Amino acid sequence: MVNFELLLPELTLAGTAILVILLDLIIPRKGWLAVVSLIGVVVAGGFAITMWGGSSQAIFNNMLAVDSFALFFKLLFLSIAFLVILASADYVTKFSRFQGEYYALVLLSALGMMLMAATAELISIYIALELASISLYVLAGFLKDPKSTEASLKYLLLGAVASAVLLFGMALVFGFTGKTQLGEIAQAIQSLSLSGVLASPGLILGMALIVAGFGFKIAAIPFHMWVPDVYEGAPTPITAYLSVASKAAGFAIILRVFYSAFGLPSWLSLDWGLIFAVLAAIGMTLGNIIAIPQTNIKRMLGYSSIAQAGYLMVGLATVGFSPAADIVGRSGLLFFLASYALTNLGAFIAIIAISNKLDSDLIQDYSGMSRRAPLLALALTLCLISLIGMPPAAGFMAKFYIFSGAVKHGLLWLVVIAVINSVISAYYYLRVVKVMWLGEPASKAKVPSSIALRFALSISCLGVLVLGIIPGYIMKLAELAAKMFTF
Amino acid sequence: MDFNYLTWIVFLPAVGAILIAFIPGLSGRAIKWLAAVFAFVSLALSIYVFAIFDRSLAGVIQFEENFSWIPAINAHYHLGVDGLSLPLVILMSLLGFLVVLISWKIDLRPREYFAWLLLLETSILGVFCSLDLLLFFLFWEIEVIPMYFLISIWGTGRKEYSAIKYVVYTLFGSAMMLAGILSLYFTTGSLNMVEIAQGGLAMIQSMMPAGAIFLLLLIGFAVKLPVFPLHTWLPDAHTDAPTAVSVVLAGALLKMGGYGMLRICVSIFPAVAREYGFILVILAVVNVLYGAAVTLRQNDLKRLIAYSSISHMGYVLLGIFALGQVSMVGASLQMFSHGIITGLLFAMAGLVMHNAGERDLRKLGGLARQMPIIAVIFSVAGVASLGLPTTSGFAAEFLVFVGSFSSTTVAGIQLYTILGVIGIVITAGYILWMLQRVFYGQPLERFKKAHDADILERVYMFIFVAVIMLVGIYPAILTDVIKMGVMPIVRLLGG
Numbered sequence: 004m005v006n007f008e009l010l011l012p013e014l015t016l017a018g019t020a021i022l023v024i025l026l027d028l029i030i031p032r033k034g035w036l037a038v039v040s041l042i043g044v045v046v047a048g049g050f051a052i053t054m055w056g057g058s059s060q061a062i063f064n065n066m067l068a069v070d071s072f073a074l075f076f077k078l079l080f081l082s083i084a085f086l087v088i089l090a091s092a093d094y095v096t097k098f099s100r101f102q103g104e105y106y107a108l109v110l111l112s113a114l115g116m117m118l119m120a121a122t123a124e125l126i127s128i129y130i131a132l133e134l135a136s137i138s139l140y141v142l143a144g145f146l147k148d149p150k151s152t153e154a155s156l157k158y159l160l161l162g163a164v165a166s167a168v169l170l171f172g173m174a175l176v177f178g179f180t181g182k183t184q185l186g187e188i189a190q191a192i193q194s195l196s197l198s199g200v201l202a203s204p205g206l207i208l209g210m211a212l213i214v215a216g217f218g219f220k221i222a223a224i225p226f227h228m229w230v231p232d233v234y235e236g237a238p239t240p241i242t243a244y245l246s247v248a249s250k251a252a253g254f255a256i257i258l259r260v261f262y263s264a265f266g267l268p269s270w271l272s273l274d275w276g277l278i279f280a281v282l283a284a285i286g287m288t289l290g291n292i293i294a295i296p297q298t299n300i301k302r303m304l305g306y307s308s309i310a311q312a313g314y315l316m317v318g319l320a321t322v323g324f325s326p327a328a329d330i331v332g333r334s335g336l337l338f339f340l341a342s343y344a345l346t347n348l349g350a351f352i353a354i355i356a357i358s359n360k361l362d363s364d365l366i367q368d369y370s371g372m373s374r375r376a377p378l379l380a381l382a383l384t385l386c387l388i389s390l391i392g393m394p395p396a397a398g399f400m401a402k403f404y405i406f407s408g409a410v411k412h413g414l415l416w417l418v419v420i421a422v423i424n425s426v427i428s429a430y431y432y433l434r435v436v437k438v439m440w441l442g443e444p445a446s447k448a449k450v451p452s453s454i455a456l457r458f459a460l461s462i463s464c465l466g467v468l469v470l471g472i473i474p475g476y477i478m479k480l481a482e483l484a485a486k487m488f489t490f
Numbered sequence: 491m492d493f494n495y496l497t498w499i500v501f502l503p504a505v506g507a508i509l510i511a512f513i514p515g516l517s518g519r520a521i522k523w524l525a526a527v528f529a530f531v532s533l534a535l536s537i538y539v540f541a542i543f544d545r546s547l548a549g550v551i552q553f554e555e556n557f558s559w560i561p562a563i564n565a566h567y568h569l570g571v572d573g574l575s576l577p578l579v580i581l582m583s584l585l586g587f588l589v590v591l592i593s594w595k596i597d598l599r600p601r602e603y604f605a606w607l608l609l610l611e612t613s614i615l616g617v618f619c620s621l622d623l624l625l626f627f628l629f630w631e632i633e634v635i636p637m638y639f640l641i642s643i644w645g646t647g648r649k650e651y652s653a654i655k656y657v658v659y660t661l662f663g664s665a666m667m668l669a670g671i672l673s674l675y676f677t678t679g680s681l682n683m684v685e686i687a688q689g690g691l692a693m694i695q696s697m698m699p700a701g702a703i704f705l706l707l708l709i710g711f712a713v714k715l716p717v718f719p720l721h722t723w724l725p726d727a728h729t730d731a732p733t734a735v736s737v738v739l740a741g742a743l744l745k746m747g748g749y750g751m752l753r754i755c756v757s758i759f760p761a762v763a764r765e766y767g768f769i770l771v772i773l774a775v776v777n778v779l780y781g782a783a784v785t786l787r788q789n790d791l792k793r794l795i796a797y798s799s800i801s802h803m804g805y806v807l808l809g810i811f812a813l814g815q816v817s818m819v820g821a822s823l824q825m826f827s828h829g830i831i832t833g834l835l836f837a838m839a840g841l842v843m844h845n846a847g848e849r850d851l852r853k854l855g856g857l858a859r860q861m862p863i864i865a866v867i868f869s870v871a872g873v874a875s876l877g878l879p880t881t882s883g884f885a886a887e888f889l890v891f892v893g894s895f896s897s898t899t900v901a902g903i904q905l906y907t908i909l910g911v912i913g914i915v916i917t918a919g920y921i922l923w924m925l926q927r928v929f930y931g932q933p934l935e936r937f938k939k940a941h942d943a944d945i946l947e948r949v950y951m952f953i954f955v956a957v958i959m960l961v962g963i964y965p966a967i968l969t970d971v972i973k974m975g976v977m978p979i980v981r982l983l984g985g
Contacts, residue, residue, distance in 0.1 A: 410676050
């Protein structure tokens with residue numbers, strides 16, 4: 004007997020997506036589609052909140068886990084989708100057609116990500132991942148100009164390769180253990196002796212391929228090639244969506260797979276912990292250095308998101324290096340994801356508002372923005388400061404929390420690399436700040452912003468400040484959610 | 491203690507900053523008055539705290555406020571002052587009020603300017619009052635943002651270059667410090683500075699080389715103080731900053747470094763400090779002599795004062811790492827004294843620049859005729875800076891030298907102290923030469939229209955000079971307090 008109540012958030016979201024497509028056929032005022040989508044997201048979020056704190060359960064023969072870890076991410080994805088839809092409300096008027104499909108696809112990819120956070124079985128992982136990805140491939144090409152089309156095609160092709168690699172890795176793991184359910188894979192691995200594992204390198208190869216497949220989603224170097232072009236070409240709300248939700252989903256699934264299936268024995272987790280530590284060190288260094296010469300702000304944030312993925316992987320490395328019972332690595336990662344989501348969304352929403360008026364994403368065109376739109380400039384400054392990791396913004400607390408876990412488990416060298424990287428990153432983030440506050444405005448015209456955008460921006464900035472100054476409550480949620488359960 | 495004095499002292503300027511930033515339609519005059527009022531109330535409160543501070547309790551934190559802030563990482567909102575921090579709190583709140591007066595003629599984007607200035611004051615006061623390492627670091631980092639804007643918008647010369655240089659240096663230092671704080675946190679499981687210092691080795695839960703943590707933290711403070719060879723941001727930032735910001739920068743901001751060394755490096759790692767103290771003492775002598783020698787070569791009025799700060803901060807470093815009670819008291823007093831004296835020097839340099847329109851020493855001259863009051867006050871600040879008796883500079887430097895010379899903790903300290911004393915001679919040279927080049931000699935035609943200080947400027951000059959004289963004639967007003975803060979450190983050092 005399947006308990007469908009546990010699936011209510013997902014079902015609501017799927018229903019809303021279908022409703023939006025149908026409504027699109029009959030109502031002429033497309034603005035209502037955004038309202039319907041928002042209501043759907045809020046209702047789904049309401050269901051998810053009521054389920055918080057309940058006991059962990061599994062449905063469909065242990066394929067889907069309903070635990071606080073999954074719920075944390077479901078709420079995160081729903082909040083992101085909420086803000087992205089709000090931020091899209093003006094932007095979609097740029098599209099001559101298919102506004103209904105736009106919202107529906109955003110909802111469907113959110114659905115895919117929610118399932119990704121909950122799945123505990125290789126095949127359903129793959130399906131959820133594809134549901135999320137394919138929606139995003141389409142969304143990236145929505146502008147239908149050459150850049151957007153190129154972005155979409157590039158994303159699709161590289162994404163397909165990554166999926167193939169991932170599948171191959173899963174197949175190897177399956178061939179080695181004979182199981183697809185994560186808990187059962189873990190048991191199969193633990194029942195082997197060390198020499199038994201060493202005798203068959205297929206498992207390690209499978210793990211490496213899975214890292215590569217997921218590495219694409221989280222934009223880890225060297226699987227990051229798609230990031231700058233897709234970020235630049237895609238519609239800006241979708242870039243925002245990609246940069247936070249898609250990344251968070253990737254981290255959710257990596258945590259689930261590696262913690263549940265490959266968490267023990269400890270030499271194995273040390274192995275992949277080290278892989279992630281090295282990827283983190285390379286990712287943040289390269290991401291930050293390449294971001295310095297960028298002139299397009301979306302491209303710059305693309306490289307910055309590669310660097311941020313590096314900081315996040317410090318958390319993954321910590322999970323690998325810490326004993327299974329220690330939650331500090333996981334809770335640090337969850338908190339970082341939440342604060343990163345708010346920060347990056349805030350930055351992109353400000354960029355949407357500014358580029359609506361300027362029709363340009365070049366950093367030099369932001370000159371004198373502090374006089375043309377003081378509050379937008381202030382909000383963007385706050386978000387950039389948070390990305391550097393300076394107080395009083397969320398980014399500081401997130402870094403402190405995630406790095407403190409790493410230091411605790413003997414990764415001081417990685418933390419030193421990470422903090423030096425924060426200094427490098429200050430250079431290019433502050434360059435935008437400098438242009439906005441010190442540059443001369445190109446024209447006196449004010450930069451207006453719609454109510455929806457202002458509302459979305461205030462939510463994210465408020466969130467950034469709250470997480471930066473009184474983060475206790477969210478940290479507690481992250482700690483609860485980090486007590487992931489396995490089968 | 492029902493009234494949370496320190497919270498009010500620290501956050502009143504920030505409240506002022508928020509009001510100034512977000513109340514629409516304020517006139518420039520209203521903004522200045524608002525800034526002055528908030529800074530003054532903060533100053534008045536800190537003087538009151540100073541007056542009722544109990545001078546008989548050695549090593550006891552007073553006016554303590556301690557609330558749980560982030561339970562997940564055991565961080566507390568923990569404020570408190572003792573003999574180490576109280577003089578610096580007074581210094582900052584005094585300068586905080588005076589710089590509002592010094593900035594009275596700012597007309598470019600006044601709303602942003604005063605908002606940033608007050609925010610800067612809050613962050614520096616926060617650094618001196620925090621007893622929780624995370625809170626300390628938070629305030630430490632916040633300070634960078636206002637400073638960046640203040641230098642790069644209202645500065646002169648290569649202001650954007652200097653501002654970003656300042657930011658990169660500071661962030662580099664604080665990045666190291668963050669790694670150090672994290673290591674400390676996981677070595678001891680606590681973020682409470684006082685608790686860690688008192689717990690000593692008993693608190694160590696996991697092994698991590700103490701020397702490495704000490705070094706990470708020290709780099710952060712050494713950039714701020716600054717210690718040779720991490721000092722190159724200072725001349726640029728000081729020279730290109732607007733006058734009021736130079737005053738805060740030299741007056742209070744550098745002291746964050748010295749304070750951090752005393753409060754964290756020496757208090758928490760007394761054994762490491764004893765072991766490596768001699769290296770830092772050598773660096774201190776380099777600071778003194780190199781700083782003084784470079785100062786001699788300067789032709790820019792502000793740059794000259796900036797370099798002299800490097801030399802004077804060398805005395806602070808010498809006093810701290812000589813690790814004697816008297817020398818550390820001297821170092822703390824020197825921090826206060828240098829804050830006031832150099833603050834006044836920068837304010838006077840700013841006036842000369844403003845009134846004469848020139849700051850190149852080769853082109854200045856004979857200004858004593860046009861601006862007699864400025865000339866007198868500038869000379870007072872100058873002789874205080876070279877340590878003439880009855881000024882605070884004398885009291886502080888004398889204590890540093892006596893304390894260092896008689897310290898038994900560091901081998902060969904007598905030699906280093908004597909080398910350091912040579913710095914005084916060079917100081918006398920550059921200060922007197924500077925005064926001579928600016929004020930004396932033939933009056934120049936082009937400065938005929940230069941005018942003297944107005945009434946507001948005389949007011950803040952008087953306050954500066956009064957404080958310099960008060961501390962110079964009766965240094966016990968501060969040393970009694972400082973001793974209470976230094977004694978527990980000496981006890982930890984075991985000598």
